Structure formats: C-alpha cells, structure tokens
Amino acid sequence: MTKTKYAALLRGINVGGNKKVPMAELRQVLQDLGHEDAQTYLQSGNAVFASTTGKTPTALARELEAAIEAHFGFRVPCLVIDGAHLRAVAAACPFPAAELEGKQLHATFCSEQPAESRFASIDAPGYLPEEYRVGDHVIYLYAPNGLGRSKLAEALAKPAVVKGLDVTSRNWNTVAKLVELTRD
Incomplete structure (x- = not known):
C-alpha cells in the first residue's frame, strides 16, 4: 500500500x-x-x-x-x-500570502465544507480591512492587526457559522511549515 x-x-x-x-x-x-x-x-x-x-x-x-x-x-x-x-489549500489562498506576515493570515480548517448560508449574518464590508474567503474545507482570514484583535475572527467563530463542524485555525507560518513537512 x-x-x-x-x-x-x-x-x-x-x-x-x-x-x-x-x-x-x-x-x-x-x-x-x-x-x-x-x-x-x-x-x-x-x-x-x-x-x-x-x-x-x-x-x-x-x-x-x-x-x-x-x-x-x-x-x-x-x-x-x-x-x-494542504498544498491545495496553500496554492488556492486568495490573499497574497508571500507579502503578508504569518500572523496576518489564518486558515480555519473545517471537517466539512461550510455552506455559504452559514455566513449570511456576516456583514463583510463592515469588517474591512479584515476579510475572509471560503475555500475547500477551509476559511481564509486576513486580519492585518493579528487574530487577537480581529472582530471578524470573532464573528466567524460564532455558532451560526461553525456549529456542528470540527474547526481549528492555524496562522500562515504554521500552514506553510505543515505543507513543507507533508511533502513526499
């Protein structure tokens, strides 16, 4: 095998x-x-x-x-x-990962693909300059001031978005390292 x-x-x-x-x-x-x-x-x-x-x-x-x-x-x-x-998640990142600090970009990995309806209550323009995008079993979060100060991260962690999903977030430095460690 x-x-x-x-x-x-x-x-x-x-x-x-x-x-x-x-x-x-x-x-x-x-x-x-x-x-x-x-x-x-x-x-x-x-x-x-x-x-x-x-x-x-x-x-x-x-x-x-x-x-x-x-x-x-x-x-x-x-x-x-x-x-x-993991490589596909990194390659599909909608934000310029190479230009950002690792603490500014996060990936929240999801056990299932989150339906768009889960995000209906989030007024995305109201959180600018913070932004999010949904990918394949992942939510990308750009938080220019870091996760600890992110109001959008709080909104994305609410039950309306994540209830029933196993989710866990990693900063982009960790994502990049895990990609490296899982290469064949």
Missing part, C-alpha cells in the same frame, strides 16, 4: 495549562496506531505522520481522538488532512 503523509491538527491543547499533551507522548500515540515518521511542530497540537493504512482522513482523525482519550483521559477534537490537500 502507498505511504501517504498527513497533518493532524489538534484543537485546544496546551492552552492555559488545560488539556496538556506532551509532544513526545503524542508522537508515541501516533506510532502506537501504526503510523510512521511521526513528528510534531510547536506545542499547540500539530503533528505530521505517514500512513499506509488506506483509511480516510476522517477515519484517521476519529482513531486518533479515541487513542488520545484512552492515553490522556480527555477528548481532543482532531482534524487530519493529507499533504495534497
């Missing part, structure tokens, strides 16, 4: 002392699941691994969530994205 590289994006770990997941233990959990070449990036829940199982990214995510819960005793929502999709 062909070896495919994936990125696992864990949501809400190692923030404010909650849901502590040491990266060495996360790599071991991935290896115990039979994955190869497990690496982590930063302490915020980014892992890369190779798999020959042929399972879908969704199946890999559910398997990882169950293994994390069994190992650490708490649930952590996970998204698993194959390297080809």
Whole structure:
C-alpha cells in the first residue's frame, strides 16, 4: 500500500495549562496506531505522520481522538488532512500570502465544507480591512492587526457559522511549515 503523509491538527491543547499533551507522548500515540515518521511542530497540537493504512482522513482523525482519550483521559477534537490537500489549500489562498506576515493570515480548517448560508449574518464590508474567503474545507482570514484583535475572527467563530463542524485555525507560518513537512 502507498505511504501517504498527513497533518493532524489538534484543537485546544496546551492552552492555559488545560488539556496538556506532551509532544513526545503524542508522537508515541501516533506510532502506537501504526503510523510512521511521526513528528510534531510547536506545542499547540500539530503533528505530521505517514500512513499506509488506506483509511480516510476522517477515519484517521476519529482513531486518533479515541487513542488520545484512552492515553490522556480527555477528548481532543482532531482534524487530519493529507499533504495534497494542504498544498491545495496553500496554492488556492486568495490573499497574497508571500507579502503578508504569518500572523496576518489564518486558515480555519473545517471537517466539512461550510455552506455559504452559514455566513449570511456576516456583514463583510463592515469588517474591512479584515476579510475572509471560503475555500475547500477551509476559511481564509486576513486580519492585518493579528487574530487577537480581529472582530471578524470573532464573528466567524460564532455558532451560526461553525456549529456542528470540527474547526481549528492555524496562522500562515504554521500552514506553510505543515505543507513543507507533508511533502513526499
């Protein structure tokens, strides 16, 4: 079977002392699941691994969530994205990523394609110069003053937009690094 590289994006770990997941233990959990070449990036829940199982990214995510819960005793929502999709997300970015600081551009990865109707309550011109665009299972956010000051990021995180979806955001520096780490 062909070896495919994936990125696992864990949501809400190692923030404010909650849901502590040491990266060495996360790599071991991935290896115990039979994955190869497990690496982590930063302490915020980014892992890369190779798999020959042929399972879908969704199946890999559910398997990882169950293994994390069994190992650490708490649930952590996970998204698993194959390297080809990560490269496509980077290539399709509607904003000039090369000209921006990584903290100005974010990708919110979604477990399912968000319907346009989810964004009906957002008055996009009212948030300028901040902007967003919806891509393939991703919401791109340009926040020139950073995510922490972004009013548009707050609006995009409201239940009307994300309810029922597993979502997690990464700044563009992290997206670029994950693209690099998942190259064949």
